[in-house]
Amino acid sequence: MKKLVEIKDVCKIYNPGENEVRALNHVSLTIGEGEFVAIIGQSGSGKSTLMNMLGCLDTPTSGKYFLHGQDVSHMTDDEQSDVRNREIGFIFQGFNLIPSLTALENVELPLIYRGVGKKERDRLARAALKSVGLAKRMTHKPNEMSGGQQQRVAIARAIAQAPPILLADEPTGNLDTASTKEIITIIKRLYHEGRTVIIITHDPGIAAQAKRIITISDGMIKSDIINPEYKDEI
Amino acid sequence: MGTFGEYIKSALSSIKNNKGRSFLTMLGIIIGISAVLIVLIIGDGMKATVNSEIDSMGASSISVSLDDTKTDKKFTRSQLKDIEESIDNIYGISPSFTVWGNTSNNRGEAFELYISGESEASETASGVKVLHGRYYNASDVEDGKQVLVISQTFARHIFGYEEVVGETLDVTAYDITKEFTIIGVKEDTPIDIAFAGFGEDIILTASGPYTSLAEAFNFDVDDMFNSFTIYLDSENRNAVLAKTRSVVENITGLRGENAVKISSGSGFDETTNSILDIITSVVAIIAAISLLVGGIGVMNIMTVSVTERTREIGIRKSLGARTSSILTQFLAEASILTFTGGVIGIIFGLTVSFIICRIIDFSFSVNPVLVIVVVAISTGIGLFFGIYPAKRAANLDPIEALRNE
Ligand SMILES: Nc1ncnc2c1ncn2[C@@H]1O[C@H](COP(=O)(O)OP(=O)(O)OP(=O)(O)O)[C@@H](O)[C@H]1O
Numbered sequence: 001m002k003k004l005v006e007i008k009d010v011c012k013i014y015n016p017g018e019n020e021v022r023a024l025n026h027v028s029l030t031i032g033e034g035e036f037v038a039i040i041g042q043s044g045s046g047k048s049t050l051m052n053m054l055g056c057l058d059t060p061t062s063g064k065y066f067l068h069g070q071d072v073s074h075m076t077d078d079e080q081s082d083v084r085n086r087e088i089g090f091i092f093q094g095f096n097l098i099p100s101l102t103a104l105e106n107v108e109l110p111l112i113y114r115g116v117g118k119k120e121r122d123r124l125a126r127a128a129l130k131s132v133g134l135a136k137r138m139t140h141k142p143n144e145m146s147g148g149q150q151q152r153v154a155i156a157r158a159i160a161q162a163p164p165i166l167l168a169d170e171p172t173g174n175l176d177t178a179s180t181k182e183i184i185t186i187i188k189r190l191y192h193e194g195r196t197v198i199i200i201t202h203d204p205g206i207a208a209q210a211k212r213i214i215t216i217s218d219g220m221i222k223s224d225i226i227n228p229e230y231k232d233e234i
Numbered sequence: 235m236g237t238f239g240e241y242i243k244s245a246l247s248s249i250k251n252n253k254g255r256s257f258l259t260m261l262g263i264i265i266g267i268s269a270v271l272i273v274l275i276i277g278d279g280m281k282a283t284v285n286s287e288i289d290s291m292g293a294s295s296i297s298v299s300l301d302d303t304k305t306d307k308k309f310t311r312s313q314l315k316d317i318e319e320s321i322d323n324i325y326g327i328s329p330s331f332t333v334w335g336n337t338s339n340n341r342g343e344a345f346e347l348y349i350s351g352e353s354e355a356s357e358t359a360s361g362v363k364v365l366h367g368r369y370y371n372a373s374d375v376e377d378g379k380q381v382l383v384i385s386q387t388f389a390r391h392i393f394g395y396e397e398v399v400g401e402t403l404d405v406t407a408y409d410i411t412k413e414f415t416i417i418g419v420k421e422d423t424p425i426d427i428a429f430a431g432f433g434e435d436i437i438l439t440a441s442g443p444y445t446s447l448a449e450a451f452n453f454d455v456d457d458m459f460n461s462f463t464i465y466l467d468s469e470n471r472n473a474v475l476a477k478t479r480s481v482v483e484n485i486t487g488l489r490g491e492n493a494v495k496i497s498s499g500s501g502f503d504e505t506t507n508s509i510l511d512i513i514t515s516v517v518a519i520i521a522a523i524s525l526l527v528g529g530i531g532v533m534n535i536m537t538v539s540v541t542e543r544t545r546e547i548g549i550r551k552s553l554g555a556r557t558s559s560i561l562t563q564f565l566a567e568a569s570i571l572t573f574t575g576g577v578i579g580i581i582f583g584l585t586v587s588f589i590i591c592r593i594i595d596f597s598f599s600v601n602p603v604l605v606i607v608v609v610a611i612s613t614g615i616g617l618f619f620g621i622y623p624a625k626r627a628a629n630l631d632p633i634e635a636l637r638n639e
């Protein structure tokens with residue numbers, strides 16, 4: 001398996017000094033291409049901090065982060081933007097759609113920043129929305145859709161330009177059971193289609209569906225196991 | 235740069251999504267731009283109208299003099315002739331000097347005389363109207379004929395009636411007495427009347443060839459004039475003014491010495507124009523301040539917009555938007571607002587100034603450069619006042635921005 005993500009001895013310290021918070025405390029982690037990883041832990045354990053690091057939204061206080069073998073730990077803002085655009089699809093707990101844009105326009109955003117032409121952009125965005133079952137909701141604005149539908153738009157946006165990594169931070173945190181099932185099913189399907197999926201959750205039920213489970217506590221990795229109960233089915 | 239179009243599009247849609255607010259922002263710019271435009275156009279119209287009224291006033295004059303602090307030279311008789319021949323579209327030129335003298339009528343009453351010695355061109359000065367006889371002509375001047383053209387008042391006081399052509403008159407000045415023949419009587423001008431009625435002494439006014447007056451009272455015509463007057467029609471004024479200095483400098487040999495002073499007649503139009511310009515600039519500055527206030531309004535709204543859309547900026551950055559993309563988007567929004575405001579302001583300003591010019595009967599003309607400058611200024615205001623909030627937006631930390639509710 002080729003290394004995709006390699007984190008070496010990473011620390012993230014907030015408010016250095018007396019009241020410092022070590023959100024990540026000497027974390028090392030390697031994730032290969034095509035893995036399905038769940039990161040689980042208590043609230044405040046550092047999950048989101050780790051995800052921001054992995055997603056190149058944040059840089060470590062110390063340590064190194066290699067993505068596709070490239071050192072991305074100390075890049076400029078614009079370089080980070082480019083890496084995010086190329087490598088990473090985000091799925092957030094709060095959906096993070098732009099309320100003034102339609103579903104289609106939201107999905108087109110990363111393609112615009114990628115510099116994809118109008119026609120190709122339209123084609124890719126429509127295909128992505130179709131693959132999450134939203135062919136009929138393309139021109140709807142976020143406030144005209146249910147939470148589950150909004151999260152599906154967000155997933156379509158994350159996969160529209162086919163990034164190698166999908167990063168999902170509590171993707172079902174705001175959803176009811178039925179929608180949760182729907183979203184998890186889509187995420188699993190994306191994994192089966194060959195994407196690397198990293199899902200952050202504090203719900204053991206969801207973590208149990210991943211192939212590899214990493215437990216984190218107080219900014220440190222407590223365990224990193226291959227899920228014995230993993231069932232290779234959608 | 236296909237993506238640039240996208241930034242414009244997202245700027246447009248954000249303007250559309252906040253119609254009320256966008257309109258209020260533009261209103262500041264609209265009022266500012268149209269105020270500036272109205273002031274400048276009406277100012278121009280006022281100037282053009284006043285100037286065309288001055289131009290249509292007919293007879294006019296320009297006076298030329300030598301600065302005696304810069305040169306000792308005087309205009310000689312032959313130089314004056316050369317100058318007259320070298321300038322087109324004029325009635326003629328005339329030097330001027332004054333003889334203060336005395337005379338008395340046949341009842342023994344004494345009168346003071348104010349006699350101006352000029353060339354025949356002075357007949358074309360505004361207000362000169364010969365009632366009886368004729369004005370002195372070129373050959374009278376050439377030959378130094380001892381003739382006078384007197385005012386109506388003059389004739390009545392000395393002779394008791396007006397038709398006195400052919401009568402003679404003894405004039406005493408500088409202890410010399412000479413006899414002059416009256417060849418014409420001209421209508422009283424306000425000046426003639428004022429001289430005659432001013433104070434206790436009656437002063438009578440007349441005019442004669444400068445050559446003969448100089449000769450009669452022992453003046454040297456070639457060493458007495460450091461000024462002369464050009465008589466012309468108002469409509470040729472600008473063309474003549476443009477030529478006069480070089481002609482005079484060439485003929486007098488004073489090139490480059492800055493010794494020739496030209497004053498445009500009474501100076502009425504120059505003074506009026508500069509007063510009009512001052513009024514226009516003062517009002518334009520006030521209007522420009524309102525434009526500045528409009529610009530600050532843009533900055534205010536853009537700041538609100540950035541604050542409100544912090545999360546959106548975070549989302550865009552997480553999806554790969556670069557600093558420059560966000561900057562462009564917000565600058566585009568500010569510029570579109572002010573550009574549109576500018577265009578509406580121009581249409582509004584032109585309409586209003588057209589109507590006002592119609593109502594108060596000013597000539598209405600629009601300098602296209604002015605319009606272009608105004609559009610450029612309004613877009614510039616958008617960029618200038620948009621930069622601060624746009625920079626703030628572009629430099630937001632994506633994590634912080636995403637956390638914003
Ligand atoms: N910007 C910040 N400044 C200071 N401390 C922070 C900041 N962001 C996170 N922290 C702290 O870092 C620690 C880890 O936070 P993090 O958001 O990663 O937790 P989490 O595991 O995602 O929790 P949750 O499950 O509630 O989302 C927490 O103690 C938090 O208070």
Ligand SMILES: [Mg+2]
Pocket residue numbers: 047048049
């Ligand atoms: Mg979290």
